[in-house]
Amino acid sequence: METLLENAVRGIPTGCVFALLAVGLVLTYKTSGVFNLAFGAQAYASAAVFYVVRKDHEWPLLWAALLAVVVVGPAIGLLLERVLFRYLRTAGSMAKLVTSLGLLIAIPEVVKLVLGDESRKNPPPLWYVMRTDEWLWPRNTSIVLDAGQIATIAATVTVVVALVLLFRFSSLGLRMRAVVESPRMAELNGVDSERVSMTSWMLSSLLAGLAGVLLAPLFASLNPLDLFTLLVAALAATVFGGLTSIPLTFAGGLLLGVLQAVLAGSLPTDSILATGLRPALPFLVLFLLLLFRPGLRSTREVTDPLATVEAPPPAPVALVRPHWMTVGTRAFGAVVVALGLAACWFLLDGYWLGLVISGIILGIIMMSLIVVVGMGGMLSLCQAALAAIGAFGTAQLVAATGMSVLGAIVIGAVIAAGVGALLAVPVVRLDGVYLALATLAFALMFESIFVPLSWVSGGAVPLSVPRPLIGPIDLADDRWFLLFAVLCAAAVSAVVIRLREGTTGRFLQALQTSDVAAASIGISGRRSRVVAFTVAAAIAGFGGGLMATYVGQANYQSSFPYLIGLVWVALLVSAGARSVQAAVLSGLFFFLFPAILTRLFTFPGNWVESNPDAPSWVASALGAIQPNWAQSVAFILFGIGAITYAKHPEGSIEAQTATSVGAIVRWVERRRGDAGTGPSDPVPPPSPEVTDAPPLAGTGRPTADSGSPG
Amino acid sequence: MSGPLLEAEAVSKRFSGIVALSDVSLHVADGEFVAVIGPNGAGKSTLFNCLSGVLRPDRGTVTFRGRSLERLRPSARARLGIARTFQRIELFGGMTVLDHLLVADRARTRRGGLWSDLFRGSRPTSEELERCGIVLELVGLTEWADRPAESLSLGKGRLVELARALMCDPALLFLDEPSSGLDRHETAEMSATLETVSRQHGTAIVLIEHDVPMVRRLAERTYVLDYGQLIADGPTEDVLGDERVRVAYLGDNS
Structure with missing residues (x-):
């Protein structure tokens, strides 16, 4: 009993850490309507500033803390609000979530570029190290708190009390909530929503800065991934508070910390439970809370009563594109694919060929996102985990039975589909943001519980997968493997297109645009969504198996970590979540773009070396460009891409297609008018030839999707 | 009147303190045309949502062709032959x-x-x-x-x-204010269409409506809701002439 109590007390500082992050998230959500996954990234930015001024420039503690928390924190918030979230105030919660996903990827890379990206070991403690047993507690007690923990507890309690007071007694709190509900309505009632929104963002970002500075010393080195993982753990507390109640969130955070400490103290140290479950506990709690906390499922997105003043969304390209053009685009697409393949076959060396193959395989995994995100409207953040399941399945089957690799890939996809279906049954009942969080929790549970197990991943050393032989063709040759990958991508895209244009896709579209109306004509949302999720899981598993075959091993850390999965989602959604070309192009982009940037960034350095008589300022400016910036720059651009989602929810590729289709149609109509062969109408409307095609296929007629431009 | 199609008995629904429906009973026979009227906030749409399965009533039973609908989700009810429209229009995006x-x-x-x-x-x-x-x-x-x-x-x-x-x-069609937001001409067209549907297809229709002439023209029977209570029901002409109905809804001079 004594030890149980002691363990519980030991959990309080951790609990406060969770609570501080969770309260920050709730504050952002309450005051801006954004479920800010980038909160951890903002915390990282402040922590990095604190680290640099404290360690490198040896500022005094107070000034460093003030700079990091009171100046940098709110400044980031203000910047984000001014350049980004002010335009998103009336956007749906999905658009806001995707935007924060982009920021989550971009912000840490910006920080690394600005402040240097050498890993930061041993972040400075907030205060000189003084342990409580030396000045507060009698000796011989085993409960030890250091000053940082005490500061965390004090800060958390202060923040919670202040926020409760703000929302309960001040008119600012009320105005903040009004602006979230309906910025236009608030404006009409005399609230300056611009200013309120800026204040909200500065306040919540201040909290992010505070959290970053307080939490950084918990880790051996300062890196954004740890902070983000901690944030996801804290999400359990956020959900416990129902995303609105600050006191409940605080209680949830404390409970979580205590539970974790008690578990740690009472479980045998070497069992699976201790090694796997303990770190995964917050994710497990988050997952279970999402499924079983009453009141979450019924929370519909707040709809702005003035939302209808917006213009309706533009019609899909396929609706306005004439038939002749569809045929033309398809033919053009086929030619591009063939030429691209030939170019890869004859021109590329091993390195670039490898990147192209990886990109095409990733394109297949991206197609699973088309089914689940683009068609199903479910922002699944666990496709990387499902791909990993396919990879592990393939590797284990080959290792255990010696069966053919191709068969193993297919069975691996079936296993992934099974896991996907099991996950989907409880998860598809959840609405937008909650579904995203539940899948994220699943991805993290998978990473911390299952990946270390030897029957899943083969243990510490990744299982190897051989390249298959198809008749006389040995896929060990990368060029043949490229052809194989392209054929697989073509097959999968055919499946995706048929589903998208078919009844399955129509039902999903109906559900996505009006859930109640779809139910009113007898479409079961649960069934359709489970089917979509399962099909997507199968595609992801198939892609994962292919990836393992190409790489030669099922390597979780290098191929499928969950954060990479988030980058994939951001990339695909910004390119176009419904388009097969977008999937393949963003897969290629993901691998090729950083490599191309690396090439580009080596030019200045080489130039300086070969031109020793260049002016010194030119030499030093150019010499400063490092090739290892490439990854950062690429990720920043990927993140910025996701940010454009709010402007083009249909995706940049789709938007681009729409623009060019419109231009070409107008041009052709004008030419026809000049020649006098067309309609005599001076301004002939671009007449969609919907009549010549059956409407089900007509509304979302396959565009140039039929191929995969290589 | 032929056999009973829909029978709702003593349906009640509260929203955290506000009583939206209290012991409302409604019966619809096969092929019958019934109207539900009442001032805004009387619980008409809540009644529809309870009947079509979007909301689950706190108390009361709903049966369709003698079969309890209690555990059925909206999509399952639709497949039994209960269709509906919405007061705030709900169309599918990106579809013709x-x-x-x-x-x-x-x-x-x-x-x-x-x-x-x-x-x-x-x-x-x-x-x-x-x-x-x-x-x-x-x-x-x-x-x-x-x-x-x-x-x-x-x-x-x-x-x-x-x-x-x-x-x-559908065997039964719920229409939630089909004329709201329509001009006089469109309302007349809508009335004519509904009349055809009811006559030719024998579809039973339950209509929520504010447009009294439309109700008078179409509905055989009318239910009146006020503050979640059923205050009158019966043949349309009798109900519209009822004193309490005039006070609660129509205004004295109607």
Whole structure:
């Protein structure tokens, strides 16, 4: 009993850490309507500033803390609000979530570029190290708190009390909530929503800065991934508070910390439970809370009563594109694919060929996102985990039975589909943001519980997968493997297109645009969504198996970590979540773009070396460009891409297609008018030839999707 | 009046303190045309939501053809033959008018699914197009069939909703204020269409409406709700002449 109590007390500082992050998230959500996954990234930015001024420039503690928390924190918030979230105030919660996903990827890379990206070991403690047993507690007690923990507890309690007071007694709190509900309505009632929104963002970002500075010393080195993982753990507390109640969130955070400490103290140290479950506990709690906390499922997105003043969304390209053009685009697409393949076959060396193959395989995994995100409207953040399941399945089957690799890939996809279906049954009942969080929790549970197990991943050393032989063709040759990958991508895209244009896709579209109306004509949302999720899981598993075959091993850390999965989602959604070309192009982009940037960034350095008589300022400016910036720059651009989602929810590729289709149609109509062969109408409307095609296929007629431009 | 189609007994619903419905009973016979009227906030839409399964009543029973609907989700009720429209119009984005009808038809016939999408293709058959054509003709949307439904006016949008509901071949149709937001001409057209549906197809209709002339013209019986209470029901003419109804809803001088 004594030890149980002691363990519980030991959990309080951790609990406060969770609570501080969770309260920050709730504050952002309450005051801006954004479920800010980038909160951890903002915390990282402040922590990095604190680290640099404290360690490198040896500022005094107070000034460093003030700079990091009171100046940098709110400044980031203000910047984000001014350049980004002010335009998103009336956007749906999905658009806001995707935007924060982009920021989550971009912000840490910006920080690394600005402040240097050498890993930061041993972040400075907030205060000189003084342990409580030396000045507060009698000796011989085993409960030890250091000053940082005490500061965390004090800060958390202060923040919670202040926020409760703000929302309960001040008119600012009320105005903040009004602006979230309906910025236009608030404006009409005399609230300056611009200013309120800026204040909200500065306040919540201040909290992010505070959290970053307080939490950084918990880790051996300062890196954004740890902070983000901690944030996801804290999400359990956020959900416990129902995303609105600050006191409940605080209680949830404390409970979580205590539970974790008690578990740690009472479980045998070497069992699976201790090694796997303990770190995964917050994710497990988050997952279970999402499924079983009453009141979450019924929370519909707040709809702005003035939302209808917006213009309706533009019609899909396929609706306005004439038939002749569809045929033309398809033919053009086929030619591009063939030429691209030939170019890869004859021109590329091993390195670039490898990147192209990886990109095409990733394109297949991206197609699973088309089914689940683009068609199903479910922002699944666990496709990387499902791909990993396919990879592990393939590797284990080959290792255990010696069966053919191709068969193993297919069975691996079936296993992934099974896991996907099991996950989907409880998860598809959840609405937008909650579904995203539940899948994220699943991805993290998978990473911390299952990946270390030897029957899943083969243990510490990744299982190897051989390249298959198809008749006389040995896929060990990368060029043949490229052809194989392209054929697989073509097959999968055919499946995706048929589903998208078919009844399955129509039902999903109906559900996505009006859930109640779809139910009113007898479409079961649960069934359709489970089917979509399962099909997507199968595609992801198939892609994962292919990836393992190409790489030669099922390597979780290098191929499928969950954060990479988030980058994939951001990339695909910004390119176009419904388009097969977008999937393949963003897969290629993901691998090729950083490599191309690396090439580009080596030019200045080489130039300086070969031109020793260049002016010194030119030499030093150019010499400063490092090739290892490439990854950062690429990720920043990927993140910025996701940010454009709010402007083009249909995706940049789709938007681009729409623009060019419109231009070409107008041009052709004008030419026809000049020649006098067309309609005599001076301004002939671009007449969609919907009549010549059956409407089900007509509304979302396959565009140039039929191929995969290589 | 033939056999009972829908029987709702003593349905009650509270929203955290506010009593939206209290012991409301409603009976609809096969092929009957019934109206539900009452001031805004009287609980009319809540009643519809309880009957169509969007909301679950706190107390009371709802049976359809003698079968309890209690545990059925809205989609299951729709498949039994209960269709509805919405007060705040609910159309599917990115679909043409014809697509709306085809989707509803596919949902009813349950033709098409994963396998047939993959192996047989999903082009509409001539029977499907014919069925859609009949309903389009009935509601007068034939020439709008290939337009994106979102781009239509509110009046046309309400007709699309009606057509979509009719594609389910319902035995019972709930219409939530089909004339709201429509001008006088459109309202008259809507009335005529509803009359045809009721007469020719024998569909039982429950209509929520503020437009008293429309109710008088169409409904055989009328229920009046006020503050969640049923204050009158009976043949439409009697109910509209009732003193309490005039005070609660119509205003004395109506």
